Amino acid sequence: MPSFFDAIYVLVRQIPPGKVASYGHIATLVGHPRAARTVGWALASLRSAEEVDVPWQRVINAEGRISIRSLRHAAEEQRSLLEAEGIEFDSRGFIDWRRFGWEGLSAVEVEAILARNAE
DNA sequence: GCCCTGACTGCTA
DNA sequence: TTAGCAGCCAGGG
Numbered sequence: 001m002p003s004f005f006d007a008i009y010v011l012v013r014q015i016p017p018g019k020v021a022s023y024g025h026i027a028t029l030v031g032h033p034r035a036a037r038t039v040g041w042a043l044a045s046l047r048s049a050e051e052v053d054v055p056w057q058r059v060i061n062a063e064g065r066i067s068i069r070s071l072r073h074a075a076e077e078q079r080s081l082l083e084a085e086g087i088e089f090d091s092r093g094f095i096d097w098r099r100f101g102w103e104g105l106s107a108v109e110v111e112a113i114l115a116r117n118a119e
Numbered sequence: 120g121c122c123c124t125g126a127c128t129g130c131t132a
Numbered sequence: 133t134t135a136g137c138a139g140c141c142a143g144g145g
Contacts, residue, residue, distance in 0.1 A: 036127040
């Protein structure tokens, strides 16, 4: 059974290129619907470990927008990375969930992926 | 082991 | 409709 952080990283890796998911969405998938802040915290600490292959830029807030409080340059970098994958921002900086939102995985799929990762 | 912090969220006023 | 605020969870000091 991977730790909470590991579960987050594993699920974020499941987000396909050109798609985005919200912090709350990821938190729900790992079994903690109210732990969105923890997801953000996990990704924030992840960013310092660049060798880890996790597409952190594909995780944004519930509004479909980048809202990094500190690390302003990281927010700009995130937007660049997403645009490079074909994701478009409207004039207000919002992403269209209908076009780029990730559908997520079923509980069964999540369980299988986490179990595989735990090996 | 307690206290603080944080890339969030949803409800109230 | 916009702004404030209190939960939520885990890691680090």
